[in-house]
Amino acid sequence: MNGFELSKSCERSLPCCTDGGLLLSAKAPQVSGVRVQLEMQALWQQFDQLGTEMIVTKSGRRMFPTFQVRISGMDPSAEYVLLMDFIPVDDKRYSSSWLVAGRADVAAPSRMHFHPDSPAPGAQWMKQTVSFDTLKLTNNLLDDNGHMILNSMHRYQPRFHVVFVDPTPNSHLNAYKNFCSFFFPETRFMAVTAYQNHRITQLKIASNPFAKGFRNTDSNSWEGNATP
């Protein structure tokens, strides 16, 4: 039971560093020890149990909950770039009843979202929570605002990447050594243009401060539901 404090986040984050048969030691020391912990995990799990949905709009919509992580194990003085992308969970297309409705549409242009503070030294990334609150989701294939393009009615798994900026000449030859990827199963979601599950809507309203206007302030709303 000892010495597991750090590896706990590994259990949760399932690092993709185990690239096929490659040993972890094949990674550069600047990334091999990096540990990532998801923030607001309880909330993410609450959504996940209902089947998380994220709204996509033409102009771009934020994620809620926001993807936020705490990072440890970086080289404090080394420079890192942090970024996210979204991979389709399966190649299926869903109908409103969550039945598979067909094969996935043609793959949308897959974009990367660089954290706006990138690049920055490890010390800066580790000293506080790293938040991707400026990331927006869109269903507009022609988007030119740098938002993440997703297909509505498809499921996605957010991925998080830590890239060590290697100052060594010809470092691109060893590029595969210099990054590490993480994903958290509880952050999977369905992209939608309108909520399909009313319980998701209610949980969003209850937990997102910007939706406070839709909260039922009547603690006794269960009584006296007058009907015409």
Add this chain to the structure above:
Amino acid sequence: MNGFELSKSCERSLPCCTDGGLLLSAKAPQVSGVRVQLEMQALWQQFDQLGTEMIVTKSGRRMFPTFQVRISGMDPSAEYVLLMDFIPVDDKRYSSSWLVAGRADVAAPSRMHFHPDSPAPGAQWMKQTVSFDTLKLTNNLLDDNGHMILNSMHRYQPRFHVVFVDPTPNSHLNAYKNFCSFFFPETRFMAVTAYQNHRITQLKIASNPFAKGFRNTDSNSWEGNATP
């Protein structure tokens, strides 16, 4: 009179690079060619003609107009830090009628305000206007929010500094070569806790979008002022 296209901004910005008898050539090439142009100059001059006043509060107040500059002549790939400070225009203390009321108070702790994007390569600084809109002024000597501490009823001259981040070992030995300072006379102002000149108040209300609530929207207020 030729070759003055660049030095035009120098006329306006009065670089402090001419450090006493030192030649400009004593500066590092990364800063010797830097040119800075004040944005919203016409508005600054309009305020300056009335005697600009800036509110200082305990919690910190933004400047209006905001100090913004356009920069050219940097080495695009060199790293720079940009910062501001405020120097007392004179050692006098003013009363509400702008009469000198005594010697200046003990010098407040002089702070530097680093532009939050610092450090960044020259190319990034030059590609768009650099804005110091997060800078706030306070009269709280014990401020721990990193705001600029000023004495009310004193006049100040904002200064703008461009610092080349020299990667050379022992570069601190040549530190004086690696920066260049600019100031714009029309940005001088009096720090106040409440406006003294009503014409300044009116110009602020007319030009600051956040003060729109105090504008006289009735272009025809002279007619039909119904009273009960």
Add this chain to the structure above:
DNA sequence: CTCTTGACACCTAGGTGCGAACTT
């Protein structure tokens, strides 16, 4: 029929000067 769009009311978050109350 299912899914998408856009105007909308309602929030958060925070920048204005006002004016009464307060301090000196």
Add this chain to the structure above:
DNA sequence: AAGTTCGCACCTAGGTGTCAAGAG
């Protein structure tokens, strides 16, 4: 009297789900 402080109404700017209308 002169200068400062603080709550306030009124803005900007932008993030919510809702609902009616539109598109296929």
